[in-house]
């Protein structure tokens with residue numbers, strides 16, 4: 001437990017935001033993404049830095065192999081948002097196994 005810097009409320013250490021005033025409790029949010037099966041010993045770590053000053057905010061991408069960093073780059077929030085849009089806009093449509101089966105069955109000529 002720690003004290004929220006904004007409202008002084010008591011906040012559990014696992015919380016990312018204060019449950020009383022919604023103040024971010026961490027200045028850095030981190031997520032790991034596994035490499036493909038051929039690169040399963042590598043991972044992409046994405047860290048979002050949440051500073052109060054807008055010009056300090058950024059997203060850092062680092063490539064990890066086992067326990068060390070092989071390379072990293074930081075993007076401003078607007079460029080990171082553009083990356084997010086690129087990934088969403090170019091994602092293939094979700095597979096629908098039932099539709100695939102129906103298409104195969106209806107393609108059979110008796």
Ligand SMILES: [Zn+2]
Pocket residue numbers: 004005006007008009018019020021022023
């Ligand atoms: Zn608070």
